[in-house]
Amino acid sequence: MGDLDQIDRSLLRLLQEDGRRTTLDLAGRVGLSPTGTSQRVKRLFRDGFITAVRAVLDPRKVGRGTLVFIEVRLDHTAPHIFDRFAEAVAKAPEVLECHMVVGGFDYLVKARIADMAVFQDFLQRVILPLPGVRETHTFASIADVKPNALLPV
Template sequence: MPDLDRIDRRILAALQSEGRITNLELAERIGLSPTATAERVKRLTRDGFILGYSARLDPAKIALGLLVFVEVKLDRTTPEVFDDFAAAVRRAPEVIECHMVAGGFDYLVKARVADMAAYRRFLSDVLLSMPGVRETHTYAVMEEVKGDPMLPI
């Protein structure tokens, strides 16, 4: 990893697994003074390695129990259509990830909704009305085998 030494990697790994750790606990865990640890965390944040902090929520407990992946094909592949589609996706709160991909379709959308009825509404009212959408193929997740957001450090 560019510009990261062993201590930086340990800091990133610790913060990624336990974002609410105090600076004192982090310093003890990695073997630096609290001041040196805080300075490293500031630098890692300033340099864009740390993008922010958040809580992981249980989707089922907040009525978002259905996870779907949707392949999206656009009617045209022009910069304007890509831009318009991307802007529409950013406005859709159900979409938790969207990736432009190479292959047999243009975008892979990951969305969370309450149930299949909610997905049907999302598909017809939101996704199919987005600019340039020609065709979709949906894959409903039956079991999430691994959903770990942690990156290997």
């Protein structure tokens, strides 16, 4: 983990738990002055260890209560097809994550939709028209067992 000492690791853990912690609170928890703590947090941002601070929303309360995972197999695997697929999926607001994977399919798409009643529309409007899509398999999550896990540091 690069040039991180125990205080840096503690700051990263604390900020993952609650990104709204004040510098004063952080300083008290890691045993540094507020100025020293502020400098370390700024360095963690500058060096790319912290890439963003954002609110975690309740998907149900914002009309995205259903989580689906979609395996996507492309009709052929050429660089231009991968590029076109990646560009197109990046524009779909329902798609939370998309990973190119090794195995029996090419991409794993994680999306949030209102409910299964709108899933067919989402699949036909967003996923199936993506460049090169040959086949899909969908898995709907029935329980969030470990959502938004913190990275171990």
